[in-house]
Amino acid sequence: MATTTGPTVADLLARNKATLSSFQPRPLFSEMPAMDLPLPSTIIVGCCDARAHPEEFFCLRPNEVIVLRTAAGRVSPVLKDLAALEAFIGYGKVKQLLIVHHTDCGGSHMKAADIKAHIISRRPAMKPEIEAWDTPSFGGKSPTESVKHDVAIVQQDELLSETLRKGTKGFVFDIKTGVVHEV
Numbered sequence: 252m253a254t255t256t257g258p259t260v261a262d263l264l265a266r267n268k269a270t271l272s273s274f275q276p277r278p279l280f281s282e283m284p285a286m287d288l289p290l291p292s293t294i295i296v297g298c299c300d301a302r303a304h305p306e307e308f309f310c311l312r313p314n315e316v317i318v319l320r321t322a323a324g325r326v327s328p329v330l331k332d333l334a335a336l337e338a339f340i341g342y343g344k345v346k347q348l349l350i351v352h353h354t355d356c357g358g359s360h361m362k363a364a365d366i367k368a369h370i371i372s373r374r375p376a377m378k379p380e381i382e383a384w385d386t387p388s389f390g391g392k393s394p395t396e397s398v399k400h401d402v403a404i405v406q407q408d409e410l411l412s413e414t415l416r417k418g419t420k421g422f423v424f425d426i427k428t429g430v431v432h433e434v
């Protein structure tokens with residue numbers, strides 16, 4: 252396995268402190284109607300990979316877009332969250348859902364059977380439950396194929412509004428060129 256590293260908690264808190272001189276306070280939900288500020292109508296589901304931040308490659312500003320990040324950007328783990336967000340924002344008010352997978356994703360390097368075997372080795376008694384899990388693995392698919400698979404999952408989810416299902420599109424972010432293209 253790869254070696255791991257990263258900033259310490261103290262490092263992160265120091266970085267936060269450095270942002271405060273330019274931080275702009277955000278409006279409360281209760282303040283937004285009087286300020287004529289709408290809620291976001293776009294949600295992005297992307298991979299948690301530290302090389303693939305949607306905030307960076309889409310130049311996102313505060314209160315513009317909701318970003319959900321999962322292992323490999325798989326949409327299945329957040330279907331309930333999407334339904335809950337529609338309940339909060341308003342059924343049919345979320346117009347666009349972008350599912351973004353990326354090149355060289357861990358999901359294309361991991362096999363579902365290996366992930367499950369690894370976890371089962373630590374909790375053998377849970378084998379039947381773990382065997383039934385969805386995993387982030389692309390299952391031998393390319394990012395283009397995996398993202399199409401996830402778009403189809405959303406489009407078939409009857410708990411989500413027709414507006415959201417019809418507004419769902421798939422994309423692949425190329426980590427070498429920075430280009431995001433629609434699939």
Ligand SMILES: [Zn+2]
Pocket residue numbers: 298299300322323324353355356357358
């Ligand atoms: Zn990834």
